[in-house]
Amino acid sequence: MFSDDEMPTILLAGCTILNQGKIVLVRKKNKDFWELPGGTVTSKKDIDMAAAEKAKAQIGVDPVVIQHFTVIEYQKNGTNIEATILECYLDSDVSFIPGEDIEEVKWFDIKKLSGEKIGDDVKTVLEEF
Numbered sequence: 581m582f583s584d585d586e587m588p589t590i591l592l593a594g595c596t597i598l599n600q601g602k603i604v605l606v607r608k609k610n611k612d613f614w615e616l617p618g619g620t621v622t623s624k625k626d627i628d629m630a631a632a633e634k635a636k637a638q639i640g641v642d643p644v645v646i647q648h649f650t651v652i653e654y655q656k657n658g659t660n661i662e663a664t665i666l667e668c669y670l671d672s673d674v675s676f677i678p679g680e681d682i683e684e685v686k687w688f689d690i691k692k693l694s695g696e697k698i699g700d701d702v703k704t705v706l707e708e709f
Contacts, residue, residue, distance in 0.1 A: 587655070592663035593631035594618020595643050596705050599672045602687045605702060606638050609683045615699035616665065617643075617685070624664075631666045639685045640677025643668035652704050663701060 594616040597604035605614035617635035621627060628645060636642050649667040653660070676685035688696065693706065 587658060587660050589660040589662055591621045591624060591627070592618060592661065592701075593621045593627050593634055593666075594663060594701065595631055595635040595645075595666050595668040596649050597635070597639075597643050597668045597670050599670060599687075601690050602672065603690050603693075603702075603705075604639065604670065604676075605686060605688055605698070606678070606682050607684045607686075609681050611699075613697040613699050614686075614688070614702060616701045616705065618663075618665075627664050628666055631664060632668070635668065638679045638682050640679060641670060641674050643670055650705070650708060652701065654700070665701070665705060 595618055596616060604617060606617045607614050617638040618631055619634040621630045628648065632643055632645055646667045646669055649665045652663040652665065655661065672687065678685050690706065690709065
């Protein structure tokens with residue numbers, strides 16, 4: 581059995597894009613739930629810039645970074661996951677251009693997400709509100 585320090589770690593970086601009580605979520609082609617835009621990164625160096633770049637690659641628009649939001653740490657399938665999440669902003673009338681492997685990009689009313697299938701990243705971020 582591995583200790584936490586011996587388990588491999590996957591670094592993720594993503595954006596919580598908010599505007600007037602709404603949040604931007606993406607649905608990947610191979611998944612049946614909504615999650616924050618972002619993805620895997622190879623280093624913690626410049627992780628804020630990497631989060632914005634990963635989000636842009638998925639939604640086709642540059643999010644405006646406001647501040648560091650949180651770091652989510654958990655274990656999944658014998659691997660440590662460390663996700664750095666930024667708080668970002670976009671105009672609500674922006675047109676999304678879904679990137680490769682993205683089925684759909686959409687604004688959701690935060691108060692009406694209870695009926696949607698959402699990922700653990702979204703659930704964790706919503707707990708912060």
